[in-house]
Amino acid sequence: MSDTLIGFVGDDYVLLAADATNAFSIILMKDDEDKIMKLDSHKLLAAGGENGDRVQFCEYIQKNLSLYRYRTGRALGTNAAAHYLRGELARFLRESPYQVNLLMAGHDEEDGPSLYFIDYMASMHKMKMAAHGYGSYFSLSILDRQWRKGMPSTKGSN
């Protein structure tokens, strides 16, 4: 719940941001943790939540997407990858749940940029702007105010 993730879609890009702290209750273990994992050349997965679950689940998805690529010779599209991810998270929900909140971002040739919000219970929604964690209480309202459809990249990073 405490890991903040923010993402939004611009005109031909998706921007993902994640906080870099790694805490063990009150002790700050690390402040340069990279919580955004590269799934393949055009997909990113930002994850927040329980540390072990976060790393394990992201690697699991990344390796399975690679396996698909090796088997079939083509990479999975963002929509398909997001649904696959949701399906796996939903399957584990009833067995041994992963407590990770995710933002998956991807860019396809036909569909363009897309962002998927997936919460730890595997509820998924394709969105133009999304955020997880305590930071979402602040950033969502700013995004509501400032986000416009098709922002050029300079404006987006502001």
Next chain:
Amino acid sequence: MGDSIMSYNGSAIVVMVGKNCVGIASDRRFGVRQQTVATDFQKIYKMHDKLFVGLSGLATDAQTMYEKLKLRLNLYKLREERDIKPSSFSHLIASMLYERRFGPYFVEPLIAGLEGPENKPYICGTDLIGAPVFTNAFWSPELAQNLVRHVRDFVASGFGARGFVEVMAQCLLSAVDRDCLSGWGAVVNIITPD
């Protein structure tokens, strides 16, 4: 926990029978407890031209349930070479939910459709473990108590398709105005014989 899990994501869906038509309406909010995440979330799915299903309750289970239903329906269509009847579909859902009696899907589905060659309006709702409720007026899951009160007033007058849209929309909107966990717009689907 059993009660709050159904209102974790917040949703309001209602089915109503009109004259020669059925309607199913839902709100569009997707929330995580008190925080609204999205305002364009889909809760009603078209299974075929004469059958719609609305899935209220926990969003993840609603999405999983929809995927399972789509699979079952596609298989049914391949085997039977026809579309499933709404009444058969409601029995299918009820049995799928009861299979998970002691670890249920936290969804309360509502089915709206036109049955048979005469296109008789059919609505049905079930609770999360598949106890079906067959009525011929209206139904809404227990969470949306306000909806029931609004809808009851309108049911007696059998509305034709055009007025029906307005009735359903207003019922839903006035009910969700009082419920902070549902709202942010509405979608009304009316099924008519044509």
